[in-house]
Amino acid sequence: MHSIHHTVAIELGARSYPIEIADALITQGRTRDLAFPAGTAAMVVSNTLVQPLYAQALAQRLHPHYGRVHTVTLPDGEAHKDWQTLNLIFEALLTHGCDRKTVLFALGGGVVGDMTGFAAACYMRGVPFVQVPTTLLAQVDSSVGGKTAINHRLGKNMIGAFYQPRLVVCDLSTLDTLPERELSAGLAEVIKYGPIADMAFFDWLEAHMDALRARDKVALAHVVRRCCEIKAEVVAQDERESGLRAILNFGHTFGHAIETGMGYGAWLHGEGVAAGMVMAGELSLRLGLVDGRFVQRLRALLARAGLPTQAPVLDARDNAARYLQLMRVDKKAEAGEIRFVLIDGPGRALVRPAPDALVREVIDACCAG
Amino acid sequence: MHSIHHTVAIELGARSYPIEIADALITQGRTRDLAFPAGTAAMVVSNTLVQPLYAQALAQRLHPHYGRVHTVTLPDGEAHKDWQTLNLIFEALLTHGCDRKTVLFALGGGVVGDMTGFAAACYMRGVPFVQVPTTLLAQVDSSVGGKTAINHRLGKNMIGAFYQPRLVVCDLSTLDTLPERELSAGLAEVIKYGPIADMAFFDWLEAHMDALRARDKVALAHVVRRCCEIKAEVVAQDERESGLRAILNFGHTFGHAIETGMGYGAWLHGEGVAAGMVMAGELSLRLGLVDGRFVQRLRALLARAGLPTQAPVLDARDNAARYLQLMRVDKKAEAGEIRFVLIDGPGRALVRPAPDALVREVIDACCAG
Numbered sequence: 001m002h003s004i005h006h007t008v009a010i011e012l013g014a015r016s017y018p019i020e021i022a023d024a025l026i027t028q029g030r031t032r033d034l035a036f037p038a039g040t041a042a043m044v045v046s047n048t049l050v051q052p053l054y055a056q057a058l059a060q061r062l063h064p065h066y067g068r069v070h071t072v073t074l075p076d077g078e079a080h081k082d083w084q085t086l087n088l089i090f091e092a093l094l095t096h097g098c099d100r101k102t103v104l105f106a107l108g109g110g111v112v113g114d115m116t117g118f119a120a121a122c123y124m125r126g127v128p129f130v131q132v133p134t135t136l137l138a139q140v141d142s143s144v145g146g147k148t149a150i151n152h153r154l155g156k157n158m159i160g161a162f163y164q165p166r167l168v169v170c171d172l173s174t175l176d177t178l179p180e181r182e183l184s185a186g187l188a189e190v191i192k193y194g195p196i197a198d199m200a201f202f203d204w205l206e207a208h209m210d211a212l213r214a215r216d217k218v219a220l221a222h223v224v225r226r227c228c229e230i231k232a233e234v235v236a237q238d239e240r241e242s243g244l245r246a247i248l249n250f251g252h253t254f255g256h257a258i259e260t261g262m263g264y265g266a267w268l269h270g271e272g273v274a275a276g277m278v279m280a281g282e283l284s285l286r287l288g289l290v291d292g293r294f295v296q297r298l299r300a301l302l303a304r305a306g307l308p309t310q311a312p313v314l315d316a317r318d319n320a321a322r323y324l325q326l327m328r329v330d331k332k333a334e335a336g337e338i339r340f341v342l343i344d345g346p347g348r349a350l351v352r353p354a355p356d357a358l359v360r361e362v363i364d365a366c367c368a369g
Numbered sequence: 370m371h372s373i374h375h376t377v378a379i380e381l382g383a384r385s386y387p388i389e390i391a392d393a394l395i396t397q398g399r400t401r402d403l404a405f406p407a408g409t410a411a412m413v414v415s416n417t418l419v420q421p422l423y424a425q426a427l428a429q430r431l432h433p434h435y436g437r438v439h440t441v442t443l444p445d446g447e448a449h450k451d452w453q454t455l456n457l458i459f460e461a462l463l464t465h466g467c468d469r470k471t472v473l474f475a476l477g478g479g480v481v482g483d484m485t486g487f488a489a490a491c492y493m494r495g496v497p498f499v500q501v502p503t504t505l506l507a508q509v510d511s512s513v514g515g516k517t518a519i520n521h522r523l524g525k526n527m528i529g530a531f532y533q534p535r536l537v538v539c540d541l542s543t544l545d546t547l548p549e550r551e552l553s554a555g556l557a558e559v560i561k562y563g564p565i566a567d568m569a570f571f572d573w574l575e576a577h578m579d580a581l582r583a584r585d586k587v588a589l590a591h592v593v594r595r596c597c598e599i600k601a602e603v604v605a606q607d608e609r610e611s612g613l614r615a616i617l618n619f620g621h622t623f624g625h626a627i628e629t630g631m632g633y634g635a636w637l638h639g640e641g642v643a644a645g646m647v648m649a650g651e652l653s654l655r656l657g658l659v660d661g662r663f664v665q666r667l668r669a670l671l672a673r674a675g676l677p678t679q680a681p682v683l684d685a686r687d688n689a690a691r692y693l694q695l696m697r698v699d700k701k702a703e704a705g706e707i708r709f710v711l712i713d714g715p716g717r718a719l720v721r722p723a724p725d726a727l728v729r730e731v732i733d734a735c736c737a738g
Contacts, residue, residue, distance in 0.1 A: 040704045083452055094523035099703050124700045125518065125529045154463035160494045161530065331493045334468055335409045
C-alpha cells in the first residue's frame with residue numbers, strides 16, 4: 001500500500017504548493033514528504049467527528065516541528081459554517097497568544113477546510129495554513145483553488161477570501177472511516193470533472209465505480225490525483241474566478257439553491273450538486289447543446305455512485321419561483337441575471353444565461369416531492 | 370480654494386490607485402478628477418455622525434455612474450468596530466441583491482474605512498472599494514497601506530485583511546465639521562512621520578501647527594499629501610508588513626495597550642498613539658538611541674497639537690504588568706516577545722525588543738493616574 005504516492009504541484013508563482021496523496025500519511029508518512037511550513041506554533045482545527053479519530057495522531061506528528069501544538073474542535077456540519085463557529089478558532093488563537101507565525105491545520109472535511117482557511121486569511125491579516133482533508137469531497141475539491149468562506153443566513157459562501165494553503169496532505173486511509181453517504185457525496189464532485197473537462201476520465205469512472213465504492217486505495221488515489229490535476233489546470237488560468245473557473249461550478253447553481261432551500265445540512269453539498277448536475281444537463285439538452293443519451297449516462301453514473309438524481313420540491317405553491325429566487329443571489333449572477341454552467345457537448349462546459357421559461361421547465365421536470 | 374489639488378499615485382503593480390486631495394471634492398470636484406471604478410451598483414457605508422452631513426451629496430454624485438446607489442449607516446465609534454457591525458454591511462449588500470460588481474464607498478473616519486475595506490475584501494471573496502475619508506486621521510493614515518480589520522474582544526485589529534482601494538478621495542472640506550478632539554487625534558499620526566522618516570517635515574509642523582489647528586486648507590493639503598507620500602514609500606517596500614513597514618507603528622504598541630486597557634472608545638486612537646510615542650521616545654532615550662532634547666521636542670509638539678503626553682494608569686495594583694500583558698498580544702510580538710518601534714536618532718526608526726525592566730521604568734515614568 002505504501003507504494004502509492006502521488007504529488008501534484010500547484011503552480012501559482014510565489015503561492016505555489018504541493019498536494020501529497022498517499023495512504024497513512026498522517027501516521028506513517030516520511031517527514032521529507034511533508035515539508036511543513038515553519039512557524040512558532042501549530043493550531044489543529046477539526047470537528048467533533050474527526051477530532052477523536054485523527055487529531056492526536058496529527059498533533060504527535062507536528063510536535064517535533066513546532067514549539068507548541070494546540071487544538072480546537074468545532075461543531076460538525078454545514079449548519080455551523082458561520083461566524084459563531086469561525087470565532088471559536090479566533091478565540092483559541094488569541095487565548096493561546098498565537099502570533100503571526102502560527103500555522104493552522106485544517107483536519108476534516110470541506111466545512112473545516114473552508115473555515116480554517118478563512119480564519120487563516122483573516123487572523124492578524126493572514127497566517128499560513130495546511131489542508132489535511134479527511135473526506136473524498138475535500139480531497140478532490142478543497143485541495144485546489146484557495147476558496148475559503150463561511151455562510152450567511154442570506155446566502156451560502158457569501159463571506160470569504162481567496163487564500164492558498166502552503167501544503168495539502170491527502171491521507172487516503174482517512175477515507176476508511178468515512179460514512180457511505182459522505183463517500184457518495186464526494187463522488188458527485190469527482191463525476192463533475194467528466195462532463196466539464198475530460199470524458200476519458202468519465203469512461204474510467206464508469207469502469208471503476210464499484211472499486212471506488214469498495215474504497216480501493218489505488219482507484220481512490222487515481223481519482224484524487226486526476227481531479228486535482230484538472231482543477232489545477234482550470235484554476236491556474238483563472239485564480240480569481242473572473243471567467244473559465246466558473247465551469248467548476250457545474251451543478252452548483254441549482255445545487256446551492258437546493259442546499260439553501262432545504263436548510264443547510266439537510267442535503268449534503270455533493271447531493272445538491274448531483275441533482276443540480278442532472279438539472280444543468282437537462283437545461284443543456286433543452287438548449288440543444290447535448291443529446292438525451294449524454295444526460296442519461298450522467299444520471300446513471302450518479303445513481304451508481306449512490307447519489308440523488310431527482311431534486312426536491314422547495315415550495316409547494318410555486319416551486320420554480322423559489323428556485324429562481326434562490327439562484328438570483330448566486331455569486332455568479334450579474335445584475336440579477338443567473339449564469340448557468342452548461343455542457344456544450346460532453347467534456348466541454350460554458351457559462352451563460354438561459355430563458356426563465358426553459359429553466360422553469362427543467363425545474364418542473366426534475367423535481368419530485 | 371479650488372486651485373489646491375494634489376494627486377498621489379500609489380504604485381502597487383496591478384493594484385495601483387490614485388489619492389485625490391482637494392477641497393469640496395464630494396460636492397464640486399470635476400468628474401475627470403474622480404475616476405470611479407466601474408460597477409453595477411454602489412453601496413455608501415457611513416456612520417450616524419457622517420451620514421447626515423455627506424451621504425446624500427456623495428450618493429447624488431454617484432448616481433450617474435452606477436445603476437443603483439444604496440446606503441448603510443453604522444453606529445459610530447471604535448467600540449462598534451466588531452463583527453456585529455460588519456454584518457450590517459453584509460446584510461445590506463445581500464438584502465439589496467448586490468453582486469460581485471458592486472463598489473463599496475467608505476464615507477467616514479478610520480473605523481468606517483477599516484470595516485468597509487474588510488467587508489469589501491470578504492463579500493463574495495472580494496469586491497472593489499473606494500475610500501472617502503472624512504477625518505484627518507483617516508486621510509493621512511487609512512488612504513495608504515490597504516490594512517483593513519475589525520477588533521476582537523481579546524485584541525485590536527486582530528481579524529482583517531490586506532486589501533487595496535481602487536481610489537481614495539480626500540475632500541478637505543469635510544475636515545471643517547471635524548470636532549476639535551478628532552482633529553488633534555489626526556495630528557498625532559501626522560506628527561509620527563517626523564521622528565520615523567522626515568525631520569524636515571517635523572520642522573515644518575513646528576512652524577505650521579497654529580495654521581493646522583485653525584484648519585488652513587493649504588497647510589492641511591500639504592500635510593495630507595506629505596504623509597501619504599511618506600507612507601507610500603514605506604509600504605511600497607513592504608506591502609505585507611514583514612519588516613520595514615512596522616516603523617509606521619511608532620507609538621502604537623503602547624498606544625494599543627492604552628486603547629484596549631481603557632476600553633475601546635475611551636481614548637481615541639490618536640490620543641493613545643500620542644502618549645505611546647512619548648513612551649517609545651522615553652524607551653529610545655533609555656536605550657541611548659536619542660537624547661533628552663529630542664523627546665522634549667516631541668512632547669512639546671504633541672502638547673501644541675492638543676494631545677495627551679501622559680499615559681493613563683491601567684491597573685492600580687501593578688500597572689506595568691498590565692501594560693506588558695496587553696503588549697504581548699500585539700500583532701508585532703513574536704513568541705511572546707514584544708517588538709518596539711524605537712527612534713534610532715531623529716528621522717530614523719528601528720524595530721527591536723527591549724528588556725522588561727527598562728520598559729517598566731518607562732511605564733512608571735510616563736503614567737499619571
